Amino acid sequence: MSARWVSGNKVDLLENGEAYFPRVFEAIAAAEREVIIETFILFEDKVGKGLHEAMLAAAQRGVRVDLMIDGFGSPDLSGEYIGSLTAAGVKVRMFDPGSKLMGWRTNMLRRMHRKIVVVDGLRAFVGGINFSADHLTDFGPKAKQDYAVELAGPIVSEIHRFVLHAIAVGGKGHRWYRQRLKQAPDMNAVPDAGSAEVLFVTRDNRRHTNDIERHYRAAIRTARQRITIANAYFFPGYTLIREMRRAARRGVDVRLILQGEPDMPIVKTAARMLYHHLLHAGVRIYEYCDRPLHGKVALVDDRWCTVGSSNLDPLSLSLNLEANVVVRDQAFNAVLAGRLEHLMHHSCKQIDTQQLGDWSGWRLVRSFLVFHLMRWYPAWAGWLPRHAPRLQRVEAGELAPNGSTQTDVA
Incomplete structure (x- = not known):
């Protein structure tokens, strides 16, 4: 997707987890149709459990929920954590899962490092904050100082299309993508929310390398x-x-x-x-x-x-x-x-x-x-190696005995 300037947007700065997590969880709680989440790190701590509750509640009331995590950044989620989500209908996908060699993870290069949340195609969050408790100041001396933004306005349509495409590339393909796009709010249908011009810009290893x-x-x-x-x-x-x-x-x-x-x-x-x-x-x-x-x-x-x-x-x-x-x-x-x-x-x-x-x-x-x-x-x-990273979907009931996730290609 080619980046372009889009006018008519509202942009709110969110500093640290204290500002970010409540706004994201509130947006998910208010979702009526769809929630899409991409994150590098998702830990099974109090923040990860809070996200789990929000996704589970949304799925149970009929909202379509898609979660993409990175295989290197989020390798240790339990079978119970994943299984309860997928059983409720949440589509959980892992970007480039990898095995360990002598206890070390081998899939270190070309990670999915994005942190994006899109709700109903009308609200979006972009930034550097992962879903982990070390983004909260009560975590202690190792708590991270970080930033994200909440966006409303036509730019959300651009971000929405991007995350749908990201799922389709490694998942069910372009027929599925076109169907979801038909249901997505068009940019012209998303009302202006402010005066900011916004450009959504990404980096990948093919067309947008720099x-x-x-x-x-x-x-x-x-x-x-x-x-x-x-x-x-x-x-x-x-x-x-x-x-x-x-x-x-x-x-x-x-x-x-x-x-x-x-x-x-x-x-x-x-x-x-x-x-x-x-x-x-x-x-x-x-x-x-x-x-x-x-x-x-x-x-x-x-x-x-x-x-x-x-x-x-x-x-x-x-x-x-x-x-x-x-x-x-x-x-x-x-x-x-x-x-x-x-x-x-x-x-x-x-x-x-x-x-x-x-x-x-x-x-x-x-x-x-x-x-x-x-x-x-x-x-x-x-x-360096430029293999095509796999996007694999975790299905309910396909959990390894040790609690780790077994995946099949979505």
Whole structure:
């Protein structure tokens, strides 16, 4: 599907699970016809159980419910959890399920990393928040800081068509897809809900291999006043780094909010290899230190914003299946800018070159290697296995004795 700007939308920022989960569960509870959910991670904790209850109740009152989970991100759901859903009529599909080798999962590359919910073709949620309790602050020091948006208006029709197509490609095929589309609200039938222009942009391994990165680069190139990027896993390609440095050198206020308390230490190590290059060009870097940062958001000047599932690292930019919304709206930009300013002032430490120490021979060598890795990794990623991922449907009664799911091709 080709991305296009769609006007007449309402966009609400949802920060962390405290804002996101109640709105999603409320939307599912109000569903009259259809609920479609895609998520990378679904855990059987209090959030996963809350989603289970919401899906079960919707299915039992006659709502068509489709759930797609990733085989790497959500491998351990119990037979009881899946079986009760499928018995109620929920269609549960697993993206690229894989077996373990010596206790390790082998299906690590080209994951379905999107987080999307569409209800009745009229409300949609897109962002970086998974269905797991570690997106709630009461989870403790490892609770994640993250963002999503709730959308209403004609753009929801675009997102709805996308998720229906995603099911059809690996599932029952185009006849089923056309039938569901006939029942879906057409974009012209979805009333305007606000003034925001929205673009729904995705990344895959076929036709849209670098769409999200291209929109980042285009926005950074046209920036005149400010750029603020908050991104959890930051190791972008050479061209994106170059655009940030050029923007800072022409006087744009470029700020990065990155992980200071990462959930994986290598994330901070990799990002810090780039700090000298960015700081010397005038980019300001802030490390978020309250808990792990999981957000994937950015804003440029006073209108352009993006929120979604895509990190700025090799996995998201070159391998995973991702989905972002890009928003052109001054009011939404102001809301997101205010939340990121609060983060920088109250929960971050600013990094300067003195904190990084002096240049050394090893640092120069490492810098050279990192530079060329950034320059060429998109091409290297293309050489990695590009099998067609399987989308398999879990049926009631087809559960393994150990509680794991047995799947057949849908």
